[in-house]
Amino acid sequence: MTVAGAEPTQDAAIRRNSGVSLWRQISDRIRRLETDGQLDPDGRLPPEFRLAEQFGVNRHTVRSAISHLVQEGVLRTEQGRGTFFRSRPRLAYPIGRRTRFSAGLEGQASTLQMVLVESATIRADERVAVGLNIEVAATVIWLRTIGLADGEPVSTAESWFPADRLPGIADAFRRTGSVTAALSLLGIDDYTRRATTLTATHASDDDLARLKLAPGAIVLVAVGVNVDPDGRPIQYSETRFSADRIELTIESA
């Protein structure tokens, strides 16, 4: 007679022709490894060939399972190194009338930083012109910035400013490292966010590079307009947040 329950809970074997695909069963099993604590302290998964042995399937079947978990954001793979669990709590980024990077994330990370990657003087295309309420092809200053929390990139933004009103915005930003401070330097002491549109898509190649994401990652895209106290648009921006690292909060008080 077999004594049931004599050993620690044993997972059922992977079953073929059960109506559930093998990669799916394996994927679920891997997911549980984390919570069950059967894992290296560094969150490293055994190599693919070993998992394949353990589960009694081909390496490709394991790869399929892993690939789905990567897309879900549960795992992260590094060629030549291994596959790792990822678990980081998200930072809460408030979006509202007064949306500001550093002030918004204050207290949630020990260092906050906004760096200017690139800037140029260009002509407004239609959506920028509409956003800033200027004419198409009017001159605008374009900035690309990256927001860092604890040195890790959490957002990347493109901003467009009307050149006639804020010709020195790029320099001012470079000196201060903040939109708020830069605008203040140029005589605009306050501004508010008029409207924000939010979408979510898979990260583009640019996103992957700038935000150091893995293929399949998700970005939250916030498009909005900031206006001065008189209601005149001074900044049109598109910010792309890593959905793994950021959640957006909307205070509608």
Next chain:
Amino acid sequence: MTVAGAEPTQDAAIRRNSGVSLWRQISDRIRRLETDGQLDPDGRLPPEFRLAEQFGVNRHTVRSAISHLVQEGVLRTEQGRGTFFRSRPRLAYPIGRRTRFSAGLEGQASTLQMVLVESATIRADERVAVGLNIEVAATVIWLRTIGLADGEPVSTAESWFPADRLPGIADAFRRTGSVTAALSLLGIDDYTRRATTLTATHASDDDLARLKLAPGAIVLVAVGVNVDPDGRPIQYSETRFSADRIELTIESA
């Protein structure tokens, strides 16, 4: 001598060992099919085996390319039918102090509908208790609803209501098909949204089924609390929007 340019722009052949993986080159090429108009009017892609022939690669390589485009939301595959381009404009769903499904999407779809899928009387877990400002394990009414625009599911929501105050909410909803109307029936003529938290993740299996999405799709998750005019919480909810079909707009006026 060969006459260059005598025929319509010919794409360069797929190159091996070029530093760009084959599936990647093919993926880019497929993406361009749509804009180049070399496509059936129904947006249908040629079957995998034919693409494999055309590009001179194995069918699996084509599958890899297609699978990446599906994750990006460019394509949609249907087993047994084929692979299709997807292009639908997104509906704009306003989130703010007065967030209401039908009123928010009014005018963007010809029919708007909210259906109750399931309901139960249960006990509050911690996050629900915190949201509703009641005790853990207090009785709450739970509803699962699906929001349809033009008959297509665009959102799925779970809601929790305090049972002591709103015991008849499920019935009221069933009769009216709207949270606003149901609350009104129970004597609450107005309510506002206190706070909303927004995240984005890959669709779960439930999401796929309820929102009729393809694996790899993205959902926008909005968690929030509605309060009555006295500021007392009456509804805690988690709404999951198909990111392909909905964009969220935040009016911070």
Next chain:
DNA sequence: TACTATTTGTACGTATGTATT
């Protein structure tokens, strides 16, 4: 620097299952 072992990534081939028409 060069070499090697380890590990993930790409690509091919083949067979069979399952859903749609």
Next chain:
DNA sequence: TAATACATACGTACAAATAGT
């Protein structure tokens, strides 16, 4: 029922990145 087309799974081989010798 049959044909078509996507889904899953196995096997094999080699490329590319990393880490250590």
